[in-house]
Each structure stands twice: as structure tokens, then as C-alpha cells.
Amino acid sequence: MINVAIVGTGNIANMHVKGLLEFPERCKIVALCDIYPEKAEAMKEKYQIKDCEIFADHKSMLESDVKIDVVHVCTPPYVHSSISIDSMNAGCNVLCEKPLAASIEECNEMLEAEKKNGVVLGAIAQNRFRNGVYKLKKLLDSGLAGKLCFAEVESAWWRAHSYYDLWWRGTWEKEGGGPTLNHAVHHIDMLNWMMGCEPTEVIAMLSNVMHDNAEVEDISVACVKYKDNSMARILSSVVHHGEEQGISLQCEKAKISVPFDVKAEIGQANGFPKEGGNTELIKEITDYYNSIPDLKYEGHTGEIDNYLTALENGTRPLITGEDGKRTIELITAIYAAGIMKKQVEMPISMDSEFAHTGTIVNKAPHFYEKKESVENFADESFTVGNYK
Known part of the structure; x- marks a missing residue:
């Protein structure tokens, strides 16, 4: 026991x-x-x-x-x-x-x-233990869709203004950041898992467009490049109505995604896509995806x-803890790029000030100042993700 x-x-x-x-x-x-x-x-x-x-x-x-x-x-x-x-x-x-x-x-x-x-x-x-995410990884690893070329991460959540009234939320010191750190962390872990390699370059922009009771960003957009020239775009937000989240993988032969969808083009002699796409590959990928057993839990x-x-x-x-660290490394690069307004090279060396505790707290912009707070919220419902 x-x-x-x-x-x-x-x-x-x-x-x-x-x-x-x-x-x-x-x-x-x-x-x-x-x-x-x-x-x-x-x-x-x-x-x-x-x-x-x-x-x-x-x-x-x-x-x-x-x-x-x-x-x-x-x-x-x-x-x-x-x-x-x-x-x-x-x-x-x-x-x-x-x-x-x-x-x-x-x-x-x-x-x-x-x-x-x-x-x-x-x-x-x-979220690696969601059936859709788990099956997407299995499908990617099968090679049916070909080499991964471009990933799009949609970490789109919605939080009311009152969300940041809680005493520790919305502060760089206590919460550590906004949705880039505390919401997109799920999708950035998925991205690292799918890509299977470390990024080499990151650019990003941070903003706060809806929560004037928070120091931190409530939206960020980042672009990431890898050694093989593949790329990814990461949206991190708590201003998106509908909370439509997911990850889309544009591969050499097909697009596959969570929520599950598959598109596969086939070229004509002039290079333009043929109407109807590659129906044989679409069926093969769909059949393979549907053959993967659901997780028990x-x-x-x-x-x-x-x-x-x-x-x-x-x-x-x-x-593992190493996986958790890899996620923090990419999130740190996004914040560093957004704060300095320039491209950040990865991996981040321990010689970099951004690798150390307190740097983001001290250097990050305060979009707004947190003037009032509440100690605790009532016990109400909360959301943990929408992948449907």
C-alpha cells in the first residue's frame, strides 16, 4: 500500500x-x-x-x-x-x-x-492521458502521415475578470506568469512530446487585453523553430470564448490533429491540389487511428x-521531472523573447540570467497593477480543458 x-x-x-x-x-x-x-x-x-x-x-x-x-x-x-x-x-x-x-x-x-x-x-x-492526444502520438509515430513539418498549438481558454482576484493569481512573483506558464504548459508538454526534439529558436509577443487586475499577460503568441527547420506556433490565452483547444500537426503527407481530423492533399501535374484529396491515405490514417484501443484511465x-x-x-x-523541466525551458524562452523583444536561442544556458529564479519576476512588464484581492473563492465548478 x-x-x-x-x-x-x-x-x-x-x-x-x-x-x-x-x-x-x-x-x-x-x-x-x-x-x-x-x-x-x-x-x-x-x-x-x-x-x-x-x-x-x-x-x-x-x-x-x-x-x-x-x-x-x-x-x-x-x-x-x-x-x-x-x-x-x-x-x-x-x-x-x-x-x-x-x-x-x-x-x-x-x-x-x-x-x-x-x-x-x-x-x-x-493531457497526455487523453485518448485523443495519446492516439495522435501513436498515429504520428506510425509514420503514416510522414515527417512533422509544422505544429499549431491552440491553448485557448477563457477566464472572467474575477479569476485574477485570488490573492496569488496574476502576479509574476506568486503565479510566475499568465496562461503561457499556467495554461499552455499542458500543450507545450504535448508539443515537446510530439516533436521529440529540442527547439533552437523562439520569438514571441506578450500582451494583456482583458484583465486589468493582473500584472501578467493574458495572451501570448510564439513561433518556434527546430534544428531540422520544422516550426511550431503556440497560442496561449485566457481571452478565448468557447475554450477551443487542440494541437494540429502538418506533416509531409497529411494533417492530423486533436480534436481528431485528417486532411491529405495529392498534387496535379501543375502542383495544385487535386479535388477530393488523397482519399486512400485519409482512409488508411482514419482506420489506423480508430484501431488504437482507448486508454483504461x-x-x-x-x-x-x-x-x-x-x-x-x-x-x-x-x-518525469526531466519532461517538466523541458516544458519550463521552452516557456522561459517564450517569456525571455517577449520581454526582450528579440529572438532567443535554445537551449538556454545557465549563464543566461533568464535561467535563474527571479529574473522573469524582475524584468517582466507589469501590464496592470494588482490593487485588490480575495483570500479564497467559494467552492464552484472549474474547467480543465476542452478537446472536443
């Missing part, structure tokens, strides 16, 4: 609890921790979690007599690194919510703690299952 503690009992922690409760024979929630302990108590009551201790800070939890094998870190981003490192130094494995950390430097410190303590650090990127439950399996079998989870 794997004993699990959850630090941070806000919205996203619900997804972790629901996922963990799917596997009562494999794991048990033994501790809930929140700087607002009444929120942890409410979560314990809501899910009827028995024999679960409540703590107001993670250090007292780690120093207690409660036996903990894994800590799920579900706090605001600015403390992901410190809580994860403290937990790993206490001998616990860690599954950390996105984004893994606020800087490349903090990612390195987390990876060093993982290695030093012989534990397993996992990074939440649950999706979303957070799927990733939790994979992470528990890695601990049980002594293997590596699908999404």
Missing part, C-alpha cells in the same frame, strides 16, 4: 483525490495539508477520507509520525520547488502539479534532490495510475 499526502487542497487537488480513490487496493490518502486547514478538513469530509491527518504546513507534516511514501504537490507555482525538495529530502517520492517550477534553476534543484535521495519525481501533464487518473505503476515496478513514469 502506497501512502499519499496532498499539499494544497484547492481546485486541482480534487482531481488528484478522485484519481487516487480509484485505486483503493494500491494507495491510501493519509494526510491533507493546506495553509488554510479548514479547506483540508472540508476536502476530507467531502470525500469521506478515513484515517487522514490534517496539517497547516508541509514541514510539520513531513516531521510527523505519519508514514508518507508520496507527496502530491498541488499548491500555487511559487512554492512547487521548495515543497517538492523538502519532501524528497524527507525520503518521499513527489508528483508535482504543473508547472514543475518557476525557473530552470529550480527545476535543476528538484532534479538534484531526486537523484540525491533516490526517489521518483513526476510532473503532472495529464484518462486525465489525472491515468497519470496517477502510471505513476503508481512506476513506483510499484521500480520503473520511470511516462512524465
Whole structure:
């Protein structure tokens, strides 16, 4: 039995609890921790979690007599690194919510703690465990669509003005950034997974067009280039009505995407596309996609299952701390390019000031100043993505 503690009992922690409760024979929630302990108590009551201790800070939890094998870190981003490192130094494995950390430097410190303590650090990127995303990766790897030439990432969300009223949101220091870091992190992980290689050049623009209670951007657009001359465009937004998200891959032979769609052109002698396209290839790709079995578990439950399996079998989870760091590297490059208004070369060296904690906080533009805030929101519904 794997004993699990959850630090941070806000919205996203619900997804972790629901996922963990799917596997009562494999794991048990033994501790809930929140700087607002009444929120942890409410979560314990809501899910009827028995024999679960409540703590107001993670250090007292780690120093207690409660036996903990894994800590799920579900706090605001600015403390992901410190809580994860403290937990790993206490001998616990860690599954950390996105984004893994606020800087490349903090990612390195987390990876060093993982290695030093012989534990397993996992990074939440649950959308790899969506059937559509998982099947798109399988389809891409099959080679049926040919070489990947251009990827388009649509991380299009909508958040009301009040979203940034929460005390830690909308500040460079506490949230670390806007949708580029906290929403597109999902799609940037997908992009890295699909591309299978590191970018070499990044250009970007940042803006805030709808939320004058936030210092951070509420929209960004980036263009990324790779060593083989393939490219990607990344839209990160919380101003898009309808929250229509996805990733589209323009490959040598066909376009494939999430939500699933396939287009395949075939040329005439004059180079223009033939009407109707390559119907044979479209059918072959569609049949292959439909033949891929669905995942047993999706979303957070799927990733939790994979992470528990890695601990049980002594293997590596699908999404490691290294994967989380790669995502932060590309996000850092987008911010650096947007802040400096010039092209950024990758990989970002540790000699670069942008690799270090605090640089983005100190150099990023304050689109607006956050003048008022609320301590907590009422327990209302929230969205975790729309890929339909």
C-alpha cells in the first residue's frame, strides 16, 4: 500500500483525490495539508477520507509520525520547488502539479534532490492521458502521415475578470506568469512530446487585453523553430470564448490533429491540389487511428495510475521531472523573447540570467497593477480543458 499526502487542497487537488480513490487496493490518502486547514478538513469530509491527518504546513507534516511514501504537490507555482525538495529530502517520492517550477534553476534543484535521495519525481501533464492526444502520438509515430513539418498549438481558454482576484493569481512573483506558464504548459508538454526534439529558436509577443487586475499577460503568441527547420506556433490565452483547444500537426503527407481530423492533399501535374484529396491515405490514417484501443484511465487518473505503476515496478513514469523541466525551458524562452523583444536561442544556458529564479519576476512588464484581492473563492465548478 502506497501512502499519499496532498499539499494544497484547492481546485486541482480534487482531481488528484478522485484519481487516487480509484485505486483503493494500491494507495491510501493519509494526510491533507493546506495553509488554510479548514479547506483540508472540508476536502476530507467531502470525500469521506478515513484515517487522514490534517496539517497547516508541509514541514510539520513531513516531521510527523505519519508514514508518507508520496507527496502530491498541488499548491500555487511559487512554492512547487521548495515543497517538492523538502519532501524528497524527507525520503518521499513527489508528483508535482504543473508547472514543475518557476525557473530552470529550480527545476535543476528538484532534479538534484531526486537523484540525491533516490526517489521518483513526476510532473503532472495529464493531457497526455487523453485518448485523443495519446492516439495522435501513436498515429504520428506510425509514420503514416510522414515527417512533422509544422505544429499549431491552440491553448485557448477563457477566464472572467474575477479569476485574477485570488490573492496569488496574476502576479509574476506568486503565479510566475499568465496562461503561457499556467495554461499552455499542458500543450507545450504535448508539443515537446510530439516533436521529440529540442527547439533552437523562439520569438514571441506578450500582451494583456482583458484583465486589468493582473500584472501578467493574458495572451501570448510564439513561433518556434527546430534544428531540422520544422516550426511550431503556440497560442496561449485566457481571452478565448468557447475554450477551443487542440494541437494540429502538418506533416509531409497529411494533417492530423486533436480534436481528431485528417486532411491529405495529392498534387496535379501543375502542383495544385487535386479535388477530393488523397482519399486512400485519409482512409488508411482514419482506420489506423480508430484501431488504437482507448486508454483504461484518462486525465489525472491515468497519470496517477502510471505513476503508481512506476513506483510499484521500480520503473520511470511516462512524465518525469526531466519532461517538466523541458516544458519550463521552452516557456522561459517564450517569456525571455517577449520581454526582450528579440529572438532567443535554445537551449538556454545557465549563464543566461533568464535561467535563474527571479529574473522573469524582475524584468517582466507589469501590464496592470494588482490593487485588490480575495483570500479564497467559494467552492464552484472549474474547467480543465476542452478537446472536443
